[in-house]
Amino acid sequence: MASRWNSRVSIIFLFCFPELLLSAVVTLDSLEIYTTHEWLTSTPTVYFKCNEEKKTVLPDVKKAHAVYHFKGEESFQPLTNFTSKKCKRCGFYEKDRIKFDDVFDEWEFCPSDFTSPNGIYIHSKDKEFNATFLCDECVKKVDNLDGDSHHHNEGHGVQWYIVIIVVSIVGSILLMMGVFVAYKYWLKRKRQQEQARFLKLFEEEDDIEDDLGLGPLSDSI
Numbered sequence: 001m002a003s004r005w006n007s008r009v010s011i012i013f014l015f016c017f018p019e020l021l022l023s024a025v026v027t028l029d030s031l032e033i034y035t036t037h038e039w040l041t042s043t044p045t046v047y048f049k050c051n052e053e054k055k056t057v058l059p060d061v062k063k064a065h066a067v068y069h070f071k072g073e074e075s076f077q078p079l080t081n082f083t084s085k086k087c088k089r090c091g092f093y094e095k096d097r098i099k100f101d102d103v104f105d106e107w108e109f110c111p112s113d114f115t116s117p118n119g120i121y122i123h124s125k126d127k128e129f130n131a132t133f134l135c136d137e138c139v140k141k142v143d144n145l146d147g148d149s150h151h152h153n154e155g156h157g158v159q160w161y162i163v164i165i166v167v168s169i170v171g172s173i174l175l176m177m178g179v180f181v182a183y184k185y186w187l188k189r190k191r192q193q194e195q196a197r198f199l200k201l202f203e204e205e206d207d208i209e210d211d212l213g214l215g216p217l218s219d220s221i
Contacts, residue, residue, distance in 0.1 A: 023081045023082070023083055023137070024081055024082040024083075024111060024135055024137035024138045024140075025078040025081045025135065025137065026078055026079050026080050026081060026082065026109075026133055026134070026135045026138070027070070027072040027077045027078045027079060027133070027134045027135070028048070028058070028070050028072075028077065028079050028131065028132075028133060028134075029069070029070060029072070029120070029132040029133060029134045030067060030068060030069045030070065030131065030132040031046075031058065031061060031067075031068050031070075031092075031129065031130070031131045031132075032065070032066065032067045032068065032129060032130045032131075033046060033061060033064050033065075033092075033104065033128070033129045034064055034065065034127050034128055034129060034130075035064055035127060035128065036063075036064055036094065037094045037096065037102035038094055038095070038096055038097065038102070040097055040098070041097070043062050043063070044061070044062070044063075044064075044094050044095075045057065045094065045095035046058045046061040046092060046093070046094055046095075046104075047092070047093055047094075047095065048079050048080075048090065048091070048092055048093075049090065049091065049093060050080050050088045050089065050090040050109065051088060051089045051090070053080060053088075055093070056076050056079050056080075057076060058076060059076070060074075072134060079133070080109070082111045082135070082137075082138060085110075085111055085112065086110075087108040087109060087110035087111075088108070088109045088110075089106060089107075089108060089109070090106070090107065090109040091103060091104065091105055091106035091107065092104035092105060092128075092129055092131065104125065104128045104129050105123075105125040105128055105129065107123065111135070111138040112138075113138075114133075114135045114138035114139050115139075116139070117139065118136075119134055119135050119136040119137075119138060119139045120132060120133070120134060121133045121134075121135070121138075
């Protein structure tokens with residue numbers, strides 16, 4: 001009973017929050033910092049943070065000019081995740097004990113950055129750091145989005161094709177109706193003109209008979 005209830009709750013939860021099905025996890029593969037900004041301590045406190053997300057402290061990064069490699073299984077992993085193709089404003093920072101935290105770099109972090117087939121993205125800044133990120137699902141997500149966009153464009157093409165056909169058919173029908181109405185009007189006008197011409201000829205014959213005295217009044221005289 002409990003398992004059935006849990007499955008129903010899971011289905012409802014995923015239906016209400018479909019973005020969770022699209023989660024693409026980003027992990028840190030390697031990092032090398034070229035400098036430190038804190039003068040009061042020999043061991044820097046480096047962390048990664050995206051807007052509106054919690055900071056992720058990197059406890060293993062303790063000195064400059066040392067390349068740190070990670071397995072993706074560390075306690076601070078993953079760094080972040082993408083639920084759509086929308087970018088995030090992220091960066092690496094160093095904690096400052098006196099003033100505001102120092103910034104190694106801030107940039108727009110996007111799923112589309114992971115263009116490598118193995119899901120690798122490298123970001124660096126001169127004299128500051130060099131970092132390698134991993135996101136296998138980002139590559140699949142971008143491919144799926146491109147495929148959906150392609151199918152979406154194809155669907156729009158088919159729709160426009162159908163619209164053109166329908167408009168052409170309706171236009172042809174309206175044109176035929178217009179020609180038919182014009183033809184009927186022409187026949188009516190022609191018939192009216194013939195009737196008017198016939199009446200005019202009849203009146204002219206009556207006038208001639210009256211002038212010659214051949215009308216009904218001449219017989220009575």
